Amino acid sequence: QQQVKQSPQSLIVQKGGISIINCAYENTAFDYFPWYQQFPGKGPALLIAIRPDVSEKKEGRFTISFNKSAKQFSLHIMDSQPGDSATYFCAASKNFGNEKLTFGTGTRLTIIP
Amino acid sequence: DTEVTQTPKHLVMGMTNKKSLKCEQHMGHRAMYWYKQKAKKPPELMFVYSYEKLSINESVPSRFSPECPNSSLLNLHLHALQPEDSALYLCASSRDYYSNQPQHFGDGTRLSIL
Numbered sequence: 117q118q119q120v121k122q123s124p125q126s127l128i129v130q131k132g133g134i135s136i137i138n139c140a141y142e143n144t145a146f147d148y149f150p151w152y153q154q155f156p157g158k159g160p161a162l163l164i165a166i167r168p169d170v171s172e173k174k175e176g177r178f179t180i181s182f183n184k185s186a187k188q189f190s191l192h193i194m195d196s197q198p199g200d201s202a203t204y205f206c207a208a209s210k211n212f213g214n215e216k217l218t219f220g221t222g223t224r225l226t227i228i229p
Numbered sequence: 230d231t232e233v234t235q236t237p238k239h240l241v242m243g244m245t246n247k248k249s250l251k252c253e254q255h256m257g258h259r260a261m262y263w264y265k266q267k268a269k270k271p272p273e274l275m276f277v278y279s280y281e282k283l284s285i286n287e288s289v290p291s292r293f294s295p296e297c298p299n300s301s302l303l304n305l306h307l308h309a310l311q312p313e314d315s316a317l318y319l320c321a322s323s324r325d326y327y328s329n330q331p332q333h334f335g336d337g338t339r340l341s342i343l
Contacts, residue, residue, distance in 0.1 A: 150331065152334075157336065158336050158337075159233070159319050159321070159334030159335050159336045159337050160272065160319075160334050161334065162331040162332070162333075165331065203269075205271050205272075207271075216274050216277070216285065217274070217332070219271030219272060220271065221270070221271060222269065222270070222271055224269075
């Protein structure tokens, strides 16, 4: 029940395309859903986060879509650029992020010219 | 540049050695975290310090010993490690543990156990 399932494991998208990464959870007590971006040799960095009282949150080219009834959330990267090539982790936490993060398994995104 | 600084960046040690990892932040954060990350895996939480007190130990073996000398500094003392302990060790901080504040990660120490 504590798991967060993430797919796909790896993703190749052409420059300018839309990258979509999906996550699903079981524990309905989760109420804070951040996405982290990690470049090789670097630590994860918070990209964007959402709470279940909204269905979508957009920051620049990055959008989180949230479906509470399906217990799914996804990251959309519009106009994907080579600089977006990184590993992306979704995560979930209870108590509005006041408890430990449960990470998804990660998606390695490669943007090709 | 990351606001959480970890040293050293790389460490190679034998199984009988004693070494320490260091983490420093100057953002006034009162929660600090140690994570272990194996290749192609997500970070796994090891320890949480809240206001310089250990608040969470995720059943980590005693060969890992955390220390929080002050609100800006976090150490991880290593002794008698095993080859399977080779990993990237990440430090993170947040404003405090009991508010919805994002965690800021350092770039980690890549540890290799011979």
